Amino acid sequence: MSQAAKEPAKHSYYFGPGLADLKQVVTSALKNIEESLFSLANTIEDSPNFMSKIDNIIINVLWWIFSYTFWIGAATMTILAGVTFCFFMLIPHIAIFLVVDIIGIAYTGIIFVIELVMMKLRRVSLVCDTCHTRFAYPVYICPSCGAKHQELSPNIFGALHHRCTCGAKLPSSLLVLKNPRRSLDAICPNCWKSGREVTVQGAGSHTVCIPIVGGESAGKSAFITAYVKDLIDHQASAHGLTTHFYDDSKKSMYSAMTMDYQNGTVKKTATVTRTDISSTISFSFYLEGEKLKPRRLMQIYDIAGETFVGNSENEQQRQYEHCDGIVLVIDPMSLPKAQALFGNQMDAGDQSAVSSASLEDVMNALNNDLRENTKIDKSGKLSMPLAVVLNKFDEAEGLDDRFGNKGVMKIRAANTERFTDDFDLMDLLCRQFLVDMDMPEIVDLIEQNFKSSRFFAVSAIGHTAGNGNAFKPLNVNAVMSWILQNCDPNLAKDLSMQTFSKASLPLEKPVAGLYEELLAGQGGSKQSSQ
Structure with a gap:
């Protein structure tokens, strides 16, 4: 398998899934308003015309004007209700989500910086016995499904943990002390890129x-x-x-x-x-x-x-x-x-x-x-x-x-x-x-x-x-x-x-x-x- 393969991890909620949920909420709200307007129009159009038996054209015109004035008023009220809903319910929801999302992204960024500084100060690295390449992060292997994780560090897939596509929770930072990342099996990224799987040990050293x-x-x-x-x-x-x-x-x-x-x-x-x-x-x-x-x-x-x-x-x-x-x-x-x-x-x-x-x-x-x-x-x-x-x-x-x-x-x-x-x-x-x-x-x-x-x-x-x-x-x-x-x-x-x-x-x-x-x-x- 090539290193260019897709990372077998689920994106963190703050880097995509959350925005998708927000988009779904907004889309559903707008669709509901739209459906209400169409429903109202269909109701008026299908309503019985009591004046159909009256041949007086003036009365029919007046009835037509009354019907559509009523529809416009009802539509206006529906739109105003939708706007009110958006203002008092949807917009606060969006605002709260954006604040939480920004905090989540900032938190991941802070963990990333801490990890980077610790890796640099501690000079954490490994050297492959076979190809003699030095690298900071090996390719980690999921203990549940054997998937190869080449980006198991604080990033868009999570700050302290990544969720493998099989559902397994994997440590992704030096800050995780219980079941640490170094306990996972790993292989050399350079050898893996060349089509070989060479086991390396001592991650975090x-x-x-x-x-x-x-x-x-x-x-x-x-x-x-x-x-x-x-x-x-x-x-x-x-x-x-x-x-x-x-x-x-x-x-x-x-x-x-x-x-x-x-x-x-x-x-x-x-x-x-x-x-x-x-x-x-x-x-x-x-x-x-x-x-x-x-x-x-x-x-x-x-x-x-x-x-x-x-x-x-x-x-x-x-x-x-x-x-x-x-x-x-x-x-x-x-x-x-x-x-x-x-x-x-x-x-x-x-x-x-x-x-x-x-x-x-x-x-x-x-x-x-x-x-x-x-x-x-x-x-x-x-x-x-x-x-x-x-x-x-x-x-x-x-x-x-x-x-x-x-x-x-x-x-x-x-x-x-x-x-x-x-x-x-x-x-x-x-x-x-x-x-x-x-x-x-x-x-x-x-x-x-x-x-x-x-x-x-x-x-x-x-x-x-x-x-x-x-x-x-x-x-x-x-x-x-x-x-x-x-x-x-x-x-x-x-x-x-x-x-x-x-x-x-x-x-x-x-x-x-x-x-x-x-x-x-x-x-x-x-x-x-x-």
Whole structure:
């Protein structure tokens, strides 16, 4: 069925039926007056002519004049009676109806405005798992007859409730708390328009959509596993929030994540070969709390690196158009110069897990998706925040020394007055590392295309994968804290997340030789975290 189908709901009495009733009353009154006049005329015409036997023409004329004068007088009295009725009965009825109708329309308008404001302030929306479109209102399904309601909101069909054509009363506003609208089954309006019925859940939620992108074996799945495991098992409950899964399939995904987390391994994201399902995999779950209104629907997207780099997705990647932030995961050892400098420091397990995707190809794939699905603002930049993650910094000591936790501590110790914030310094060291690894164009491209970006050194697993130990993630939560601080400050506050400075990044322009200068504690000036 097409979205253009007629809405299966009865119009509110104030938007049509009431006017039809009023028209019927007026029409009936005028018809009654008209019928009275015709009846009177017929009565006079059919009345016996007592003067018919009199041949005197003068008397007959006088009788004719008397008859029709009587008819005119009676008709006049009938019209006056009708006018009196209209004035004292019909006009007040019309006036009262119009007042009530105006009040009803105004009431619906007020409910509409309240709904609109609440939807905007609460940022209520859903994102379809299949087509990745964001929308405020799904197509709701009548529980009685299965009819599809695409306009179940305050409008001409009702303010707080709509009446389905089957007679069922359906909630149509956020203000309805008993049997709320979100309890109805719903489908994606965009998929329905295309001829598919894709079930969506979580109506009335504020959806937070964050794609995690990168080449194959960069560590995207490990990053997601590390974050959601800590958030669901520890952070949420520690801050009075509860979690539950979007559906049983997401619950099964989490069970697999839990096993990987405990074993210190992670399964590579499978390439989707079927063309009738989404190439992008969403891990979705709810966060709810007494003060967290509305509840959050967290949707974290993963896609096989081979599919992402090859731009061979089955569907248009519309999530980039409306996402709340992007995490770009890079394996630093995929850079040829880094491999040449630090490859001999890696053990066999880490060496076998190095990403084969070139950073240039990864950035080209991201740019292609963004150009196809996003709108650039007046400054020529993208508004969503981009977190650039140099993952697996602990797989080689040289990486940790250059931009990891050890490197941050070392550089701060040599420049005690120059740098005052660890994460601001980490951002600079990560950018400088890419410049030193002959990738300055990547750093420049990110600065030119994104209004807000920050670089992080991360180890999602915290050790060599598959050594039998559980995950010990490093700086994973910091990445997501920065994203949420930008896109959903209220949620970040409720989770007491890591806060970040307002300093303009990078603190200094990455140039050749800067790292050696910082290591020696030479030059530069004091940087403030503002």
